């Protein structure tokens with residue numbers, strides 16, 4: 001098992017010298033093209049690192065607008081086609097019910113990088129990344145900060 005203890009720097013290829021942490025936000029299409037780690041074979045250090053970034057629950061900053069207590073971890077996928085940064089809530093059942101009250105057909109998606117990179121539309125990926133940035137409090141794209149928010153806490 002590879003230790004993940006710092007941002008992933010590409011050593012070769014057209015993105016040599018760039019960080020995976022930054023490319024997810026700057027060039028999500030490229031990362032989506034790499035995202036075949038789930039196939040289970042040829043798991044390398046890059047795929048391992050990417051899996052951690054995509055699957056981990058990040059450290060959230062934005063507060064749930066409904067209870068005003070816990071952090072927002074979910075967003076409403078409005079009409080299955082729109083993302084609105086104000087339609088978010090925490091994990092609490094009452095908050096989730098309240099958020100969905102006017103949108104019974106819609107569902108909630110976790111505010112995670114995996115969600116953003118799972119959309120088949122560039123527009124939705126971009127909007128989801130923007131929502132994630134706001135939810136975790138990223139203003140400038142910086143590899144160390146992104147690492148610390150999405151992976152850092154898991155490191156003992």
Ligand SMILES: [Zn+2]
Pocket residue numbers: 064065066067068069070089090091092095
């Ligand atoms: Zn709440």
